[in-house]
Amino acid sequence: MIYSEKVMEHFQNPRNVGKIEDPDGVGEVGNPVCGDMMTFYIKVKDNRLVDIKFQTFGCGAAIAVSSMVSEMALGKTIEEALKITNKMVAEELGGLPKNKLHCSNLGADALHKAIEDYLQKQKKKEAEAKSAKSHQSKESPKLSCPYCEGPLEGWEEFCQACQIELEECPECGLPRKKGDKCPHCGATPVRV
Amino acid sequence: MKKIYFDHIAATPVAPEVRQAMEPFLGEKFGNPQSLHSFGQEVSLAIEKARSQVAALIKAEPEEIYFTSSGSESNNLAIKGLALANQKKGRHILLSAIEHQSVLYAGKFLEKLGFEVENIPVDSWGWVDPEAVRRAIKAETILVAVMMANSEVGTIQDVAEIASICAEKEVLFHTDAVAYAGSLPLDVSSFPVNTLSLAAHQFYGPKGAAALYIKKGTRLLPLIDGGIQEGGRRAGTENVAGIVGLGEAARLAAQKMKDWQQELGPLRDYLIEELPRRVEHVVLTGHPRRRLPYHASFCVRFIEGEAMLLNLDMKGIAASSGSACTSRALKASHVLLALGLDHALAQGSLVFSLITGNKPQDIDYLLEVFPPIVERLREMSPLYAKFKEGES
Numbered sequence: 001m002i003y004s005e006k007v008m009e010h011f012q013n014p015r016n017v018g019k020i021e022d023p024d025g026v027g028e029v030g031n032p033v034c035g036d037m038m039t040f041y042i043k044v045k046d047n048r049l050v051d052i053k054f055q056t057f058g059c060g061a062a063i064a065v066s067s068m069v070s071e072m073a074l075g076k077t078i079e080e081a082l083k084i085t086n087k088m089v090a091e092e093l094g095g096l097p098k099n100k101l102h103c104s105n106l107g108a109d110a111l112h113k114a115i116e117d118y119l120q121k122q123k124k125k126e127a128e129a130k131s132a133k134s135h136q137s138k139e140s141p142k143l144s145c146p147y148c149e150g151p152l153e154g155w156e157e158f159c160q161a162c163q164i165e166l167e168e169c170p171e172c173g174l175p176r177k178k179g180d181k182c183p184h185c186g187a188t189p190v191r192v
Numbered sequence: 193m194k195k196i197y198f199d200h201i202a203a204t205p206v207a208p209e210v211r212q213a214m215e216p217f218l219g220e221k222f223g224n225p226q227s228l229h230s231f232g233q234e235v236s237l238a239i240e241k242a243r244s245q246v247a248a249l250i251k252a253e254p255e256e257i258y259f260t261s262s263g264s265e266s267n268n269l270a271i272k273g274l275a276l277a278n279q280k281k282g283r284h285i286l287l288s289a290i291e292h293q294s295v296l297y298a299g300k301f302l303e304k305l306g307f308e309v310e311n312i313p314v315d316s317w318g319w320v321d322p323e324a325v326r327r328a329i330k331a332e333t334i335l336v337a338v339m340m341a342n343s344e345v346g347t348i349q350d351v352a353e354i355a356s357i358c359a360e361k362e363v364l365f366h367t368d369a370v371a372y373a374g375s376l377p378l379d380v381s382s383f384p385v386n387t388l389s390l391a392a393h394q395f396y397g398p399k400g401a402a403a404l405y406i407k408k409g410t411r412l413l414p415l416i417d418g419g420i421q422e423g424g425r426r427a428g429t430e431n432v433a434g435i436v437g438l439g440e441a442a443r444l445a446a447q448k449m450k451d452w453q454q455e456l457g458p459l460r461d462y463l464i465e466e467l468p469r470r471v472e473h474v475v476l477t478g479h480p481r482r483r484l485p486y487h488a489s490f491c492v493r494f495i496e497g498e499a500m501l502l503n504l505d506m507k508g509i510a511a512s513s514g515s516a517c518t519s520r521a522l523k524a525s526h527v528l529l530a531l532g533l534d535h536a537l538a539q540g541s542l543v544f545s546l547i548t549g550n551k552p553q554d555i556d557y558l559l560e561v562f563p564p565i566v567e568r569l570r571e572m573s574p575l576y577a578k579f580k581e582g583e584s
Contacts (some may be wrong), residue, residue, distance in 0.1 A: 003502075011502060017572045028574075032536035035496065035524070039574045055574035057536075059498035063572065 004094035007064040014067035016074070018053040025121065027113025029106050029149045034162040036062040038106050040070070040114040047077050054110070061100035065107035068093050073111055082115060084108055102148075102161060109149060146176055146183045193508045196554045200394070200486050200545035201343040201371065202512055206437070207396040213440035214398065217433040225430055226421065235432055242439025246403050249442040250369075250388065251379040258404045258422045259435050263370035264294035265415075266389035266404040269426065270366040271298035273412035274335050274387065275307060278364060282332035283307045288320050288349075289530040290342050292368055296526070312338070317479040318347040318531050322354045326361070335364045340372035340388075344527040344543060345478030346487030348372070352383035359384035364410070370394055370402075374445035375452065375485060386410045392434070396548075397441025401434030448548075456486045456546045463488045463544060463555050470559050471566050477528065477541065486547070491533060492540040494576035495569040500542055503565040509558055512543045536575060 003011070020041035030037040036058030043051035052074050056066040068089055073081040090096045090104040143152040150161030152175060157166055165178040171187035181188045197205070217238065223231030225239050240254070247254040260266045275285060287299050289311040299309040312328055314320050320338050329336070336358050341348045351367050358365040366387045369378060373388075374395025380388060387410065391402035406412055406425070418427030460483075468474045473493035492500065497513030504511055524538035544558070570576040 008502075011499075012506070014572065019577065032534070032539055032575075033524075035539055037574055055572055055577055057494065057539075057573045057575050058496050060502045062496075063499060 002097050003060060003064070004096075006092075006094040007061060007096065010064035010067040010093065011060045014063055016052050016054060016067065016070035019055060020051055020053050023114075025114040025116075025118030027110045027115070027117055029110045029113060030058070031147050032057070033164070034102070034148045035059065036103055036106055038062065038066055038110040040066075040110040042111075042114045042118060044078065044118055049073050049076055049078070049081055052111075058103065058106075059100070061096055061103040062106065064093060065089055065096075065103045066110070069107040069111050078115055078119070082112060084111065105150070105161075106148075113149075143175055146174070194557065195508045196510065196550070196557065197547055198509060198511045198544040198550070198554075198558070200547050201543060202545075203393045203399060204396045204547050206398055207441065207444055209444055210397050210437045210440045214433040214437040217436050221432075225432060226419065238436050238439075239430060239432065242435045242442075245439035245442045245446075246390075249378065249446050250373060250390070250405060251381050252405050253408065255423075256380075256405055256408055258406055258425050259430065259438070260402045260404055260426055261400055261431065262402050263292070263368070263389050263391035263394075266370075266391070266402050267292060267294040267366075267368055268298045269404050269412070269415050270387040270389060270406075271295055271335070271337060272301065272415060273425075274364050274366060274410070275302050276413040277411040278334045279307070282330075282334045284330055284332040284334065285309045286312055286325065286328050286333060286336045288312045288314060288338045290314050290318055290320075290345070290527045291337060291339055292343075292370070295337055295339070295366075295368060308332070312336075314530050316532050317482075318342055318345040318477070318527065319479060319482070320349050320354065322350050322357055325354050326357045329358070329361045329363055333361070333363050335366065337366040337368070339368040339370075340378075341369075341376075341484050341487075342478070342527060343371040343487075343545075344525055344541070345489050345531065346483035347478040348376075348482045348484065351385070355383040355385045371484060371487075374442070375449065377449065380405055380407070387412070392438035392441045395441050395445040398434050398437040400431060401438040403438065452548050453485045455548055456550065459546055459550055459552060459555055460485060460488050462552065463558070466555070466559055467562070470563050475537070477531065477533070484545075487543070487545050489541070489543040491528065491537045492542060492566060493537055494540070494573045494579060495566065496539045497541045499569050500540075500565060503569070504558075504562070507561045507565075509561070512545070513541050 020043055023041040024044045025042045027040045039055045041053045042049050052070040054066045054070050056063050072084055086105045086108045089107050096104055145159040147164055148162035166175045167178045169176045169182040169187055172185035174184040176182040221235055223235045225232055225236035243254045243257045246257045285307055287295055303309050312320055312324055338349055338354050340351050355365045364386045367385055368389045370389055370391045373390035386407050388405040393399040414425045416427045421427050475491050477489045477491055501513055524535050528538035528541055
């Protein structure tokens with residue numbers, strides 16, 4: 001078997017599968033091109049993750065990773081959960097085959113994204129409470145691959161994680177797959 | 193637990209007769225066939241017997257059969273060997289989009305040397321239109337390769353027609369018959385093919401034993417230089433036991449092919465008919481009728497192939513998700529994408545390829561355990577959740 005016993009155990013009996021109807025945060029990563037998609041839903045109470053659910057499309061490793069991440073994060077504070085790294089997940093699973101390590105990246109990323117979503121919603125709520133006229137500062141967006149969500153260090157023409165060519169969308173300035181419709185603003189490239 | 197094997201395309205079990213034929217060459221008959229003494233000569237005779245057996249399977253002359261280590265080596269030898277030996281005539285090569293990696297990557301290698309390699313598209317059944325080949329042939333074209341049948345989708349090509357077009361245009365033609373040879377009748381004297389690959393592990397022979405048919409008079413550069421083995425076209429001390437096994441497997445296949453066809457064809461049809469009835473959102477891949485007699489392939493929507501395979505394995509069923517050569521690669525199959533399937537659907541690929549001895553009850557068992565597996569994985573799938581939301 002290519003997977004450890006722990007991976008197979010989580011794959012056969014994944015914990016926390018499903019959806020939270022009224023979540024405090026949602027994190028979605030991946031796409032069918034790179035083979036895996038994960039959605040994490042979280043419920044937060046007194047700064048703790050009191051409920052986590054996930055949905056995953058993907059291989060055995062992707063399902064086991066999702067399950068493990070949900071188990072590791074459940075009951076943790078926001079700060080503790082944000083410290084869960086991809087490496088920790090893979091170690092906790094007794095290791096993953098080399099070509100499946102990107103699955104563990106997706107797992108922790110999906111969780112972190114759900115937490116970020118929650119934090120942003122909190123910020124918004126606070127800001128709205130403070131003043132209706134709060135001026136939102138325009139932050140420069142953190143660049144990431146629009147297909148596998150892997151971080152990009154500045155402008156790169158090629159995503160190492162999912163092996164696709166990228167270009168800057170002339171409409172919104174975010175990275176998109178070369179020659180493809182922009183997933184951010186929907187602009188289609190001009191055909192020559 | 194019951195164990196059922198539906199992975200013909202990865203490897204067939206070695207027939208007892210084949211193993212018996214091979215055994216002496218792993219024991220007392222150890223001589224080097226190139227040696228002049230009696231130890232070598234008895235082995236040399238065994239190799240020539242195997243050559244005749246393989247030749248008989250495809251109706252070739254024995255001296256047109258060259259032994260290699262694998263279907264991949266045969267394909268490499270054909271594509272690179274033909275291109276390099278004939279480049280003075282032109283440097284344009286046409287390969288079907290669904291060729292095995294050993295053909296496509298041999299093409300990539302030639303591109304680095306300055307050859308122009310073009311893909312011939314396939315239709316949604318994975319079928320190459322012979323007229324598309326005719327249209328794609330240019331004055332500089334020297335070589336066309338279209339496989340006889342594809343192992344991922346099972347579709348059988350109109351190779352005789354394509355070969356005739358190539359002959360008419362004076363272009364060399366190679367066909368990869370690895371998935372086809374040994375399962376269906378083949379007669380290389382009936383159509384103008386220059387080279388043809390076959391491999392023993394696809395018809396109850398050993399792994400690591402394969403052959404390339406090279407039509408008499410075809411110029412081809414060897415890939416392995418050295419001794420005089422295989423007429424100087426493939427140097428290196430022979431894999432004697434493997435070659436003897438290939439020969440015996442070819443003899444058996446010629447004899448039993450019809451029986452296997454009659455045994456497996458109905459099982460395949462039953463599976464193709466019944467599986468989409470038991471599970472929603474399943475599509476057959478490849479041609480519904482013009483396909484390998486042992487081959488049933490599907491794409492299951494909203495879930496991924498490997499997760500299904502692991503679950504099937506836990507139930508004792510061995511199947512595959514496309515080519516064994518790519519089962520650990522993460523990308524969707526180039527074959528399914530060439531058929532026009534979207535990435536998500538292509539990730540849900542499953543191939544059930546039958547072997548002799550499979551029973552109707554085995555198919556029934558699969559049909560019984562498979563739906564709950566799909567249901568469980570779909571319950572976890574965000575794609576399925578989105579689909580359900582859209583439906584309601």
